[in-house]
Each structure stands twice: as C-alpha cells, then as structure tokens.
Amino acid sequence: MKAAQITSFGAADVLQINDVDRPAPGAGEVLVSVEASSVNGHDVIVRAGEVKMISGRRFPIGVGLDFAGVVAATGAGVEGYRAGDRVWGMVHPRQRHSVAGAAEYVVVPAGRISAAPVDLSSVEAAALVVAGSTALIALRDSVHLADGERVLVRGAAGGVGTAAVQLAHAMGGHVTALARDRHAELLTDLGADEVLDYRSTTSDQIGPFDVIVDTVGTELHCYRSRLAKGGRMVTVGLSPSALAAIAASSVHGSRRIRTFSANPETPVLRAVADHVTSGALRPVIDSVYPLADIAAAHQAFERGGVVGKHVVTVPRSSV
Template identity: 50%
Template sequence: MKAVLYDRFGGPEVLYVGQLPRPEPAPGEVLVRVRAFSVNGGELLARSGRTRLITGSKFPQRTGIDFAGEIAALGTGTSEYAVGDRVWGTAGRSPKGTAAEYVAVPADRIGRVPGGLDLVEAAALPGVGTTAVTALRDKAALRPGERLLVRGAAGGVGSVAVQLGRARGAEVTGLARAANLDFVRELGALEAVDHRTVRPADLGRFDVVLDTVGTELPTYRALLRPGGRMVTITVDPARVATALGYLAASAVLHGRGRVRVFSGNPKRALLDDVARHVTDGALRPVVDTVFPLEETSAAHRALEAGGVRGKFVVRVGPPTAEDDKHCA
C-alpha cells in the first residue's frame, strides 16, 4: 500500500510516498481503507525532529494522526461494525501513521461518520473536534454566559472551539489574523480581534482562555477573572523547557487556577460526542484546501506558513462521487 514516510528529520521536503505491506487487523482491531486525513501541528513537530525523544530516531517514520474512511476488514471481537461502514478516528499515541491507504486501529478508537458529511469533510474533525470538546467541556467546564477567549480562532482546534463555545452559550472572543476576522465571526464569535494590533491587556477579562498557540502563557493567564480557567493544547517548540517549567509552577502555585494542558488520546465515546454536535447543527467541519496524497509535503508546508482556515485535508486515492465537490 502507499504511505507517506520520511527517512530523516527536516522540512516538508523530506516527506515522500513509499510502499508498505498492507496491515492485517489484530484481535480487537479493524482495518480502515483511508479516504482522507488532515494535517496537524503535532505532525510538523515530529517530522522536524523536535519530538524525537518521544518518536525516536528509527526510520522510516510515518505521519498522520486522524482519518476518515471505510472498514475494509474486521479483526476478531469487532462484531459491532461491518465491512463498508463509514468511520472516522485517530491513531492515538500509536506510531501507526494514518497518511496511508490503509490503517489498522483498535475498534474503540473509531466512531461512525455522521450522516450528511462526506469523508473529506469528516477527516477535518476527529483530532481537532475531540480536542476542543475535551478542552472546553472536560478541562475548563465552560458554562453559559461566560466569556471565552480563543487564541488561534481560525485554525483547526480554534475554529471548532469558537463553534462549540457559542453552542454552550458562551460569549466568544476570537484572536486571529486580520484577514480571518470575518471568518471567525461567521463561526459564531461575538468579537474577532487582530492579535497583531491589539495588546492582550486591552482585551478585558475572561472566564476561560483556550490557547492553541503555546506562547506568552503568563500574559494570557493574567486575563482570567477570579475563578477563571486556562487550557493550552500546545507549548512553544522554541521554548519547550521554559513553557514546561511554567506549567509545572502553575500547578503548584496557582492550584485550581493553574494552566491546564493535556495530550489527546480519544476513544469512541468522545468521537460520538463530536458526531452529535455535527448532527445537532452546532458544529460543521471547515476544510481550507484539499491536497492529493502525493502532495502531502505541500500540505505540511502550507500549515507551517500559517493563515489556515480550519483544516488542510489530504485525499487518499481518486475523488469519489460523494466528495467530488472538493475538486475545484
């Protein structure tokens, strides 16, 4: 099968499409014919070698975190699914990259794709959707009427968080580039602010801050009202030690007001929660650009350049009848 690989750490140019044996599903696993996957920030860090202490330095390495596709084969103990079912999910913390024609994953790491979504659209949501739900509902316990600040509001997690924040009854302020402010308002933000021209101190106070950028953590924590909560999903890769030190100190010194950070590893129940938000009309996937598998390196390069609206998605194989609307 085709898979996106790299034989050394570096820029997007190290990615290439190679051949690997088609996997067989182990007991408790399903084999998914991948139709599309999205590009995520964590993959850029891994490819560049910044997380080599976690990923190791054995090559070739694979890329890809989430996917949408159809079940191609079942391992034993997976009778709740059938061949042909439309599913989405993530590889979790497994080294199995989803940027491939097939991926074998545990059955508890997938969910059914909501009706009304094609598989290219669906691929934009598993990773960022479960992250945003976890951040706002489980870590921040966002309540109706509270003020929510979303940093990186036009990006993958940010664009979902703006929608879910509004659905939870919050007053959402989104920080983004000037070119994306109207887009952020269309997602449901009450206010959209150019982060390059407005100082954080001029934004006011918030009950919840969701940070998708990973820089200036003390500055944005200072915007919290009494009892406020801040959640970050990343740290500045150029200052990892400093950021981790601050997070550790925050947990000790600030107690309940600490900055919360987590690493996503979603299971079926969380994917089903995202699906319900889609079905209820509270959430829609936002696909910026669709790339073919052979141009995965271009998708990485585009994400590194910034300015994405929602997600960059990579299609695996030729367009199907249901998703040819993305071919323009």
C-alpha cells in the same frame, strides 16, 4: 499499497510516498480504507524529530494522526462494525507507527474509531477528527465551560480554534475570538460574539475572561493575568516557553494553566459527531492536497496563516 512515511527526520521534503504491504487487522482491530487525513502539529513535530521519545529512531515512520474512510475488514472479537461502514478516528499519538493515517489503509484498535457523521464527506470529516476532539476536551473536560461564561479563543482561525469557537458558542459561552481581522466575518458566522485582531490588540487591553482557550503557546503568563476570579485557562499550543509558563502557574489554584494531549477514543469521537449532527459544529477547510503532495501540505501548515485545516485525500493508486 501507498503510505506516507519518513526515513529520516527533517523538513517537509523528507516525506516519501512508499509502497508497503497492506496491513491485516488482528484481534480487536479494524482495517480502514482511508479516504482522507489532515495535517496536524503532531505530524509536523514527529517528522521534524522533536518527539523522538515517542516516535523512536527506527525508520520508516508513518505520518498522519487522523483519518476518515470505510471499514475494509475487522479482526476477531470486533463488534459493531462491518465492511463498508463509514468511520473516522486516530492512531495513538504516543506510539510509533510505521503506517499511520496518511496511507491507503490503516489498522487501529476498534476503540479508536466511531461512525463518521453521515452528513460529512470524508474530506470534511478528516478536518474535524483532531480539531473537534481537541476543542471538545478542552472546553468540556479541562476548563468545564458553563453557560454564560466569557470565553477567549486565541488562535481562533486555526483548526482547533474554529472548532473551539463553535463549541464554546453552542455551550452558551460569550465568545471573543482573537485572530486576524480578515477572518472576522467567518468567525462571527461560526459563533464569535466579538473578533479582535491579535496584531493590534495586546493582552492588557482585553478581559477579564472566565475561560481562555489558547492554541498559540506563547505569552501565556500575560493572558493568564486576564482571567477573572475563578477563571480557567487551557493551552494546546505546546512549546518550551509554554511548558515553563504551565509549570510557573501550577501554584495558582484554578487559575493555573492546564494542558493535555488529545487522545480521543470512541466516546469522544461520538460526542464530536453528535455536535456535527446537531448543527453546532462544522468543518473549516483551508485547502486540500492529494497524498502525492503531502509535503506541500506540510509546508503550507508550517507557513502559518491557515484558516481551518489542510486536508490530504488518499485516492487508490495515488502515485
């Protein structure tokens, strides 16, 4: 089968589509025939060698954090899934994988998948696995958004940002989206009550907010100052400066800056699917690339300016 892998750390051109043995599911595992994956920040930093403590230095290393497709086979002891079921899920972000989501087949524990929303294609589903799960965990579990609270979503046009705008709106928040002006119509349609251009709006011109969801990872101390009394802030845009700001904020009680590593298992994936089924959440896709062009998808991600997600399709015999 074909799988996207790296044999050295570096820029997007180190990505290769290699012929590898098709894996077989062990006890408690599921073999998924992958139809689509997406490009995430995690994929890029693994490829660039920024998380060697997780990925290790033993090559090849598979890329692709998420996937959507069809169950091909199940291992011993797996209940609730059978061949032909449409599913979505993630490989474990803190483990090394020689084959990951950007491959024709991937093996994962059954607890890392769930039934994909029936109304979504695999391309659409792949755009929501990480984005939807991250936004849901941020709003529901990290900052505990309550009905009627004022929410700022920073980096609102990206994958997590567009999901966060929709979910915050569905949870009853009054949503301010910080993004480029040209994305105002889309973000308003997704549920934003107000859209501000980040290029002409400084942190001291806005707020206060009860909740801030940051996907950028810079100037966190400036935005934290815009929290109301009892306000909560979470960032998923980690960088050295973000980590310093998180540490410096830890003495500030509820106004500390929270963060987490999204690692959704079946219950979270089911909850995201429920939001899709209810109409509260829909995918936003910037562009679609075949597996053979995954390097171009990574390059587009790194250029920035994305609206939603870059998705990679995985046809059989793709190269």
